[in-house]
Structure formats: C-alpha cells, structure tokens
Amino acid sequence: MRALIAKELREQRWLFLACLFTISLGYARSLYDLNAGQAWLHVFRRSFLMVTTIGGAGFMVVLGFRQTFDEVRRGSWNFLVHRPLALTHIFAAKVFAAAVLFSAAVLLPTVLLVAWYAVPGHVAGPFSWPMVGPAVVDLFAALPYYFAGVVMGLWQARYTVSRGALIVAPLLNSVFAHSVAPSLSAALVSSLLLTLAYAWLARGVFIQHAPRSTLVQSALAGTLATALAAMHLLATAMAPPPAYDQDAEPAEREKEQWFISREGDVRRAIVRHGTVQRVYREDGQLVESDLDGMAWVHDLEAPSAGIGISPSRNFGSDRPSYRHVLRHRRLAREGDDYRYEWYFDRDSGRLLAFDARSRRRAGSMGPDGWSPDGSGAGFSGPPLTDARSTDPWWLTRDGLFRIDWEGPGISRIALVGSPPYLDHALMIGDDGVQWHLVRSATHVDLFVGATPRVALPVDEAARGESIAVGRIEAENAYFIEYAHELVLFDAGGRVVRRRPLPTADVPNRAEPHVRPKTNAALFVPPIAVWATMFHERGHTTWRRRWQTRDGLLALAMALAVALATLIQSRRHERGLRVAMALFAGVIGPLGLVLPRLLPSSRGVACPHCSARREPTPQPCPQCGKLLPGHDRDETAVVEPEFLPDPSLG
Amino acid sequence: MNDTPISAHGLTRAFYGHLAVSNVSFAVPRGQVFALLGRNGAGKTTTLRMLLGLLEPTAGEARLLGQTSRDLSPETRARIGFMAEGCALYDWMRVKECIAFQRAFYPRFDDETCRAVVDAFRLNERQRVGELSHGQRAGLNLAVVLATEPEVLILDDPAMGLDPVARRLLLEAMVHFSQRDHTTILYSTHLLADVERVADGIILLERGALRACCTVDTFRQRVRRYAIPFEGEPPSLPDEATIIAKKRFEQEMLVTVVTPAATPEGELPSVLALPDHEVEPLPISFEDAAIAYLGHRGEVRFVVERNDA
Incomplete structure (x- = not known):
C-alpha cells in the first residue's frame, strides 16, 4: 500500500507543484496588497477566498481525473488493479495520496496564511477564529470535486456530456456553500454529505467489476438527477418561461401623472412620449403656463427631487449568511492617507481602531467617546445606516451621532423618536445646513442641523413606502411627501399646510399590451410552460392567445422529445424505455441524455437479425437462430477433457 | 489441489x-x-x-x-x-x-x-x-x-x-x-x-465464439490437407462445412478438411470419397492448418473461390 501511495505522489507531483505555485501566488498577491496598504482586502473576504474556492476545487477535480483517466488511457489500469490488494485498498491509496497532496497544496498555504494573519502587527485589523469559517467551508467544498474527477476518469462514456454532468452537483454545492447557506454548519454539512455520496459512488465505480450495490446505484441516480435538475435550472434561467409583459404600454397612449408644482399645489398632467401635453388643477381647470415637465418639483410617481429613503444596506437588512455576519465589519474609507482602520465589533458594540502604520490596535469608541484602552460602553446595537462606510453620521438605537474618524471623537446629534430607528437620510441644504430624515418604528423625524423640526407619525400601512423631502423655492418652504400626505413647512420648521395626496398609483386606463417575451416554449421544460399557463389562466384575450400558442409548441416539443428518447433507449428494458420517454417528454430536450446516462439492460443484438434478445442458449425469438458459441457444428475441434466441470460453473 | x-x-x-x-x-x-x-x-x-x-x-x-x-x-x-x-x-x-x-x-x-x-x-x-x-x-x-x-x-x-x-x-x-x-x-x-x-x-x-479447444496434436490430426490431381475439369466436391479450404494449382486441387474426431490417421474423410479421383494426403504445418481454419469463413474463402474450379 505504501508503494502505491508513493507512486501516486510521484505521478502527481507536477500537478501538485503547479497548484501550490498558483495558490501561493494568489495568496502572495493578497499579502502584497495588504502590505501596500490596501488592508481592506483582508484575508477572509469573499473575493480573496476565490483563490481557495476555485483553486482548491480545480486542483481536486483535475487530480481525481488524472489519477484514474491516465491509468486507463496509458493502459496501466490492468497492471494496477492486478495488484494483490483488495480494490478498496487500491482506491484508498489513491484517496490517501490525494488527501496528502491537497493538504500540502491547498490546506497548508491557507493555514500558514491564517497563522500569519493572526499575529498582531501583521494586519491592521482584528482577528477571531470564526473569521476562518468561510475558508474552512471552501476547503470542504473542494472535496466532492475530487471524487467527481475520479468517477469522470473512469466513466465509460461515449459522450463527454455524461462525464461533465458529474461535476454539476459539486458545482451546485459550491454555490450553495458560498452564497446561499445561512450558517457555517449548513455549508459544512452540505459539503460533507455530498463528499460522502460521491466517495461512495467513486468507490463503486472504481471496483465496478464487483456487483454494484443498491447504495452505489442510488448514489449514481441521485447524482445524475441532481445534475439534470441543475441543467434545467440553468436552461430555465437562460430562457425564462413565457411571461406576459403587462407593463409594456402602447406608445400612442396618453398617461395621467400627478405632480407638485413650484407653488406647492397638486397638478394633474397628461403625458405622452414622456412629455407633458396638458396640465390641470385639481378642480379640472386647464393650466396653460406649466407645460415644461422640468418645472415640476416633484413627481408623485417617482420621487426624484429632494431625497428619498429606501432600505439601507446595514446589518439588519443583509441576508443572513455566515460569510456576511462577521464579528467585525470593516468601515471602508476613501483614500489611503488616514491614521486608523475602523471596525465595528458586534460583540462589544464598539468601534475598534487600528493604527494604519503599526497595524496594532489603537483604541475603541462607543457612544460615550474614544477610549485608548478599549474600555467603555458599547452601542446598543449595530449601526442602522450603511455600516460599511465611514460617513460621519452614525445612526444607532442610541441616537444620531457625528463621528470624527481621524480625531478620533464622537458627538451625539440627537436622541430621536422611539427606537428602533429604521433608516436615515441626509440632505445638504442650499445654505449648507444638514437635514437629517430619520424614520423610526413610530415616527418620521426631520432635523435641520441638530434641531428637530417635524415629526410625522408613521402610518402602519405605509411603513415600507419611500419618503420624499423637497424644497419649494417660490415659497421658501419645504415639503415631506409620505403616506399619501403632503406636509409643507417653512424654513423654521413650522408646518404651513398639510393635505392628502391622490394615490401615487395613477390609474392607467390603457389596455395592457400583452406579448410573449420569448419563444421559451422551445427551450424550457414543457412542464414549466404548462405550469405558467395554469398559473396565469383567465387573463386577457391576448394572453390566452399566446398561451395557446406556447402550450401547443410545448406539446409538440414534448412529443418529439419523448419519441426521440424512445428510439434512443432501444437497448433498455421496455418498462424503463416508456418511463424515460414520459419523463423526457415532461422535462424537455435535456431528457434526451437520459438513455446515455442510465445503464442499459443485458440484452444484446442478435448477430443474425439485429433484434434485441437475451444472451441465452435459446434461439432468437425473431429469426430462430442460435447465438455464436451455442451453434457449434462439425468443424469445431473441442476435446471434452478441456471443457470445464459443469458442476463448478 | x-x-x-x-x-x-x-x-x-x-x-x-x-x-x-x-x-x-x-x-x-x-x-x-x-x-x-x-x-x-x-x-x-x-x-x-x-x-x-x-x-x-x-x-x-x-x-x-x-x-x-x-x-x-x-x-x-x-x-x-x-x-x-x-x-x-x-x-x-x-x-x-x-x-x-x-x-x-x-x-x-x-x-x-x-x-x-x-x-x-x-x-x-x-x-x-x-x-x-x-x-x-x-x-x-x-x-x-x-x-x-x-x-x-x-x-x-x-x-x-x-x-x-x-x-x-x-x-x-x-x-x-x-x-x-x-x-x-x-x-x-x-x-x-x-x-x-x-x-x-x-x-x-x-x-467471440469458441471454435477449437484441444491439444496442438489433436488439432493437427483433425485439420488435414489433401491433394486431388485431375485432368480436364476439376472434381466436384460436396458442399460440406467440413471442407474449410479449396485451392486449385494447375491440374491439382488442394483441399483442407476438418475430419470427424474418430477418423484414424490414414483414413480418408468421407467427404473426399471421390470414386473417379485419387486423393493424396499432404503434410500440413500447424500454422497452415490454423490459418485455413481461422480463415475458412472469412476473406480467405473469398480469395479461394476466385481460383476455384
């Protein structure tokens, strides 16, 4: 066994060295960036880990493929498997060698990098072990690729596609582990389960001349099903199911739109080709003087003037992921001439500062101020604003703060409304005064400078709607448009007028222009077309017309695919043929690969009439002739003493 | 054992x-x-x-x-x-x-x-x-x-x-x-x-099918070659599967035959019982016997038939 392992290590040494060089180069490049001051490119960021994600997976799949395919290609496979060892041991020797090479080429550089990173003074940033989680997941996600490569190398495929299908499941797992898995354990368990399934499959294929177990067959079927499903998802994504574009409007139709005028009045405008044609007061009187669309202060359909609030990217709104919820969130800064690197530490709730030159921790900051030794209370929660920026405005549940990042120092602007605050927006007025709009669970508060000016109660039904703030120059007033209400107030913050607004959803009386987006019925699974039809049934005449067309196309495609599958699968047993044809008809053109993927029956072609038959001593049911070897005639020269004992057969 | x-x-x-x-x-x-x-x-x-x-x-x-x-x-x-x-x-x-x-x-x-x-x-x-x-x-x-x-x-x-x-x-x-x-x-x-x-x-x-499984000697005994001299028209041989090769050289026909297992060494096989012709046994090497045997249902037969009388 040791000789086999040594042989494997020697055979793959060049591949190993190439991988080691590539991965080390990737890591070295990142270290260079770190040393060059781009410390934000820290080691455990997603983009940096692409070195591990792609490098590890690529190495493993090539390694597995080479370990088996090369043996088969150069003819040494028979020499190898004739070793006086159990085939499982030969397989284990290859796996062990692969583990050693993977450890040396991928794992070791990563461990060294982590060790280097963890030593204080190397990187101007905090280190904690959970930060290594994404790297660990990437290393585990590379494991199934190895076994996929082993199977690909041994796969008795006439077509490359069925070999390639084997890598789809590891790819899907990588996508899941990298971008979808909500937790570290979910990502690890997913990779481990797939590794076990593929290892079992690879072992079964490796010793394929032993009877295949049910488990191996199940693993194979599961793998192929996953691959097929993935290919379908891909195909569906590339050619979406028929959808009916209701929003597309006929160009010739006119459209109603509501505006706020310079005077703060509400106007109804008729718009055509994006140009205002006519403007009416609310009482229906035509306004002749305001035909220029640019003169409007605010379009009630799409706030563009002033500021708008939309959910900001903060801790609260990120999709949960073990890669996102890092213990430390770095605050990005522009330029490279600054004293400190700042991180928000979720555990202590404080802002951590690292000296950009010495790369050691300089102190921390909380709501009570800067502390060189790191003592003091923390913020009561993560920032509610964009936590990745070093905007001087820092909104937390403790209030609105202004932070001097270089000082460093912190000052509270206001303790506003009822926590928790949801979002915050800033507008700089013409006079340079900063306006802060803060929305909490109960109020929308406007601050001019640090002075609270307007507090609007939050309408429960309109909590998620955008808020617009604008200036009405003619009256030297400002307005807030929120929850179908317009609040006008003067520069002193006094409310001048408030009035309800017509709904922003301006009714559009035009007939929807319905058209199919694509001829997707030709590309996507027929079942998806029919499902779309079922889901969208009972709509307009246009839609029904196109649905009928797509449905018929999908039906024709299903029949063609089913027929082709039936013809292709003539070497399979009848029941399986029918099942495959039906399944392929439902799932569409990709079903055509099914007969290539599933093992055919033991039936053989009769050498005399080409009809399918079992390899038995009985005559062919079609032509009545015997198979060769069963039709021995008088020219055969066979001595009974050289025939085997029938009792042993 | x-x-x-x-x-x-x-x-x-x-x-x-x-x-x-x-x-x-x-x-x-x-x-x-x-x-x-x-x-x-x-x-x-x-x-x-x-x-x-x-x-x-x-x-x-x-x-x-x-x-x-x-x-x-x-x-x-x-x-x-x-x-x-x-x-x-x-x-x-x-x-x-x-x-x-x-x-x-x-x-x-x-x-x-x-x-x-x-x-x-x-x-x-x-x-x-x-x-x-x-x-x-x-x-x-x-x-x-x-x-x-x-x-x-x-x-x-x-x-x-x-x-x-x-x-x-x-x-x-x-x-x-x-x-x-x-x-x-x-x-x-x-x-x-x-x-x-x-x-x-x-x-x-x-x-893909077994045609012979025997000792080398048995094979040589079973696959035999005979010369049939003739004048004028070549002799008419029966259409028997045991005649695996026929070749004409001027006024002589060489015939390779697979004999039944029980045929003694000096005895003519029944398919060559030609009353009007003399049939002479010829020595045949294993190589020739095997080639005749292997080729008797393939291209060699096609070539032989072109020279056949």
Whole structure:
C-alpha cells in the first residue's frame, strides 16, 4: 500500500507543484496588497477566498481525473488493479495520496496564511477564529470535486456530456456553500454529505467489476438527477418561461401623472412620449403656463427631487449568511492617507481602531467617546445606516451621532423618536445646513442641523413606502411627501399646510399590451410552460392567445422529445424505455441524455437479425437462430477433457 | 489441489449491446501451456480480462485457482501473474523502481529470477521504462511477473511487435520458468509458428465464439490437407462445412478438411470419397492448418473461390 501511495505522489507531483505555485501566488498577491496598504482586502473576504474556492476545487477535480483517466488511457489500469490488494485498498491509496497532496497544496498555504494573519502587527485589523469559517467551508467544498474527477476518469462514456454532468452537483454545492447557506454548519454539512455520496459512488465505480450495490446505484441516480435538475435550472434561467409583459404600454397612449408644482399645489398632467401635453388643477381647470415637465418639483410617481429613503444596506437588512455576519465589519474609507482602520465589533458594540502604520490596535469608541484602552460602553446595537462606510453620521438605537474618524471623537446629534430607528437620510441644504430624515418604528423625524423640526407619525400601512423631502423655492418652504400626505413647512420648521395626496398609483386606463417575451416554449421544460399557463389562466384575450400558442409548441416539443428518447433507449428494458420517454417528454430536450446516462439492460443484438434478445442458449425469438458459441457444428475441434466441470460453473 | 487452475464457464460479454464474447467454455489443466488464438476482434483480450476479474461478464463465470474471478482474493491474485497487452508499465519509473514497485506487493518476489530475465534482455536498471525498446519493455514486464513465482501466468499477446530474436528470448524465458515451476500458462498470440513449439494446447476463438479447444496434436490430426490431381475439369466436391479450404494449382486441387474426431490417421474423410479421383494426403504445418481454419469463413474463402474450379 505504501508503494502505491508513493507512486501516486510521484505521478502527481507536477500537478501538485503547479497548484501550490498558483495558490501561493494568489495568496502572495493578497499579502502584497495588504502590505501596500490596501488592508481592506483582508484575508477572509469573499473575493480573496476565490483563490481557495476555485483553486482548491480545480486542483481536486483535475487530480481525481488524472489519477484514474491516465491509468486507463496509458493502459496501466490492468497492471494496477492486478495488484494483490483488495480494490478498496487500491482506491484508498489513491484517496490517501490525494488527501496528502491537497493538504500540502491547498490546506497548508491557507493555514500558514491564517497563522500569519493572526499575529498582531501583521494586519491592521482584528482577528477571531470564526473569521476562518468561510475558508474552512471552501476547503470542504473542494472535496466532492475530487471524487467527481475520479468517477469522470473512469466513466465509460461515449459522450463527454455524461462525464461533465458529474461535476454539476459539486458545482451546485459550491454555490450553495458560498452564497446561499445561512450558517457555517449548513455549508459544512452540505459539503460533507455530498463528499460522502460521491466517495461512495467513486468507490463503486472504481471496483465496478464487483456487483454494484443498491447504495452505489442510488448514489449514481441521485447524482445524475441532481445534475439534470441543475441543467434545467440553468436552461430555465437562460430562457425564462413565457411571461406576459403587462407593463409594456402602447406608445400612442396618453398617461395621467400627478405632480407638485413650484407653488406647492397638486397638478394633474397628461403625458405622452414622456412629455407633458396638458396640465390641470385639481378642480379640472386647464393650466396653460406649466407645460415644461422640468418645472415640476416633484413627481408623485417617482420621487426624484429632494431625497428619498429606501432600505439601507446595514446589518439588519443583509441576508443572513455566515460569510456576511462577521464579528467585525470593516468601515471602508476613501483614500489611503488616514491614521486608523475602523471596525465595528458586534460583540462589544464598539468601534475598534487600528493604527494604519503599526497595524496594532489603537483604541475603541462607543457612544460615550474614544477610549485608548478599549474600555467603555458599547452601542446598543449595530449601526442602522450603511455600516460599511465611514460617513460621519452614525445612526444607532442610541441616537444620531457625528463621528470624527481621524480625531478620533464622537458627538451625539440627537436622541430621536422611539427606537428602533429604521433608516436615515441626509440632505445638504442650499445654505449648507444638514437635514437629517430619520424614520423610526413610530415616527418620521426631520432635523435641520441638530434641531428637530417635524415629526410625522408613521402610518402602519405605509411603513415600507419611500419618503420624499423637497424644497419649494417660490415659497421658501419645504415639503415631506409620505403616506399619501403632503406636509409643507417653512424654513423654521413650522408646518404651513398639510393635505392628502391622490394615490401615487395613477390609474392607467390603457389596455395592457400583452406579448410573449420569448419563444421559451422551445427551450424550457414543457412542464414549466404548462405550469405558467395554469398559473396565469383567465387573463386577457391576448394572453390566452399566446398561451395557446406556447402550450401547443410545448406539446409538440414534448412529443418529439419523448419519441426521440424512445428510439434512443432501444437497448433498455421496455418498462424503463416508456418511463424515460414520459419523463423526457415532461422535462424537455435535456431528457434526451437520459438513455446515455442510465445503464442499459443485458440484452444484446442478435448477430443474425439485429433484434434485441437475451444472451441465452435459446434461439432468437425473431429469426430462430442460435447465438455464436451455442451453434457449434462439425468443424469445431473441442476435446471434452478441456471443457470445464459443469458442476463448478 | 485443483487440476484446472484456469476455467471458463459460458463466458459472455457484450459491449453496448453487441456480443464480443459468446458462450466461451474451456479448462486449462495444471502445468500446461495453452495458446489463445483468434483473429483481431475475436475476443481474446476480453476473455483474458474476464478471466482475471478485470471485466464483469455479461453472462457466465470464470474461475482461477478455484476462485470465481470476480471475487479473487488478494492472496489468490498474488499467485497469478499477468502481463497486459502492450506491456503497460509506468513510463516515468526507472527499471529498478519498477522492480522495487512490484517487489513491494509480493513477499515471495524472487530477485534471482528477476535478475536473470533482466540480464537476458540487457536492461539498464537506471533507464526509464519510457525509454526502453518494445522488446526491452516486454522483457522487463516478464521479469517482474515471473519473479513473483506465479502458479498461473496469463499473458496478453506478449510477443506483439517484437523482433524475432526478442520474441524467441521471451518465449524461451517463459517456457523455461514455467517448466521449472510447473506454471499453468495461458497466452494470447497471433504468431502461429511459435505455438507449435511452445504450447501444449490451443483455444481458438472466432467472432467471440469458441471454435477449437484441444491439444496442438489433436488439432493437427483433425485439420488435414489433401491433394486431388485431375485432368480436364476439376472434381466436384460436396458442399460440406467440413471442407474449410479449396485451392486449385494447375491440374491439382488442394483441399483442407476438418475430419470427424474418430477418423484414424490414414483414413480418408468421407467427404473426399471421390470414386473417379485419387486423393493424396499432404503434410500440413500447424500454422497452415490454423490459418485455413481461422480463415475458412472469412476473406480467405473469398480469395479461394476466385481460383476455384
């Protein structure tokens, strides 16, 4: 066994060295960036880990493929498997060698990098072990690729596609582990389960001349099903199911739109080709003087003037992921001439500062101020604003703060409304005064400078709607448009007028222009077309017309695919043929690969009439002739003493 | 003790639904050398791979040293020597590394035997396998196989592509060590001239089916050649399958016949009982007999028929 392992290590040494060089180069490049001051490119960021994600997976799949395919290609496979060892041991020797090479080429550089990173003074940033989680997941996600490569190398495929299908499941797992898995354990368990399934499959294929177990067959079927499903998802994504574009409007139709005028009045405008044609007061009187669309202060359909609030990217709104919820969130800064690197530490709730030159921790900051030794209370929660920026405005549940990042120092602007605050927006007025709009669970508060000016109660039904703030120059007033209400107030913050607004959803009386987006019925699974039809049934005449067309196309495609599958699968047993044809008809053109993927029956072609038959001593049911070897005639020269004992057969 | 270390019981194998080997049964007695013969694509390599458990039969079963091939234990496999077609070894290994690699798996590895064969083929131990000539590769492969002192030796066309000297050397080494150790040998070959000198028996495959399984002597006795001189029109021969070759040379017709098993050596086969012609037995070499036998349902018959009277 040791000789086999040594042989494997020697055979793959060049591949190993190439991988080691590539991965080390990737890591070295990142270290260079770190040393060059781009410390934000820290080691455990997603983009940096692409070195591990792609490098590890690529190495493993090539390694597995080479370990088996090369043996088969150069003819040494028979020499190898004739070793006086159990085939499982030969397989284990290859796996062990692969583990050693993977450890040396991928794992070791990563461990060294982590060790280097963890030593204080190397990187101007905090280190904690959970930060290594994404790297660990990437290393585990590379494991199934190895076994996929082993199977690909041994796969008795006439077509490359069925070999390639084997890598789809590891790819899907990588996508899941990298971008979808909500937790570290979910990502690890997913990779481990797939590794076990593929290892079992690879072992079964490796010793394929032993009877295949049910488990191996199940693993194979599961793998192929996953691959097929993935290919379908891909195909569906590339050619979406028929959808009916209701929003597309006929160009010739006119459209109603509501505006706020310079005077703060509400106007109804008729718009055509994006140009205002006519403007009416609310009482229906035509306004002749305001035909220029640019003169409007605010379009009630799409706030563009002033500021708008939309959910900001903060801790609260990120999709949960073990890669996102890092213990430390770095605050990005522009330029490279600054004293400190700042991180928000979720555990202590404080802002951590690292000296950009010495790369050691300089102190921390909380709501009570800067502390060189790191003592003091923390913020009561993560920032509610964009936590990745070093905007001087820092909104937390403790209030609105202004932070001097270089000082460093912190000052509270206001303790506003009822926590928790949801979002915050800033507008700089013409006079340079900063306006802060803060929305909490109960109020929308406007601050001019640090002075609270307007507090609007939050309408429960309109909590998620955008808020617009604008200036009405003619009256030297400002307005807030929120929850179908317009609040006008003067520069002193006094409310001048408030009035309800017509709904922003301006009714559009035009007939929807319905058209199919694509001829997707030709590309996507027929079942998806029919499902779309079922889901969208009972709509307009246009839609029904196109649905009928797509449905018929999908039906024709299903029949063609089913027929082709039936013809292709003539070497399979009848029941399986029918099942495959039906399944392929439902799932569409990709079903055509099914007969290539599933093992055919033991039936053989009769050498005399080409009809399918079992390899038995009985005559062919079609032509009545015997198979060769069963039709021995008088020219055969066979001595009974050289025939085997029938009792042993 | 098993008297037939190698046996096949109705071995059948299909690739992509087409039969490569069909219902092949034979048994090789202990200590004998059998040649597996057949034209290209006859199923020789497939049969050998099934025998060794390297390929699963579609039907039937093979047994080596009393064990079914698909379940050969490592201990049994250690008693079986195998030399694959093309002498597939690892090109990147040096000769001595290749020997060391083989030695690591076989506790009974006989360095003397290995050394003797290596010396016979004048192999440089520091040379890489990839740099060896075809004959040297075959010699190295034979050395590492014979050194394991196998009870059963299976060789897939070991002399393929070798020059006459290397071929003779290989065969002599094979026979020498097999006789010394009473090894049972089954080897496939296309070199019919060597079979007569080396083999005790033959297994002949045609299009995947067994056509002959007998001693070399029996084969020679059963496949006979006769000359039928004639004047004017050639004699009219019956359309019998046992007449496997007919060839006309001016006023003489050469006929090769497979005689029934019970036909004594001097007796004419019944199909050649021609009252108006004299039928003379001719000596026939094993090679000629085998070629006539192998070709009697193929292209050779087509050529013969063009000259046929």
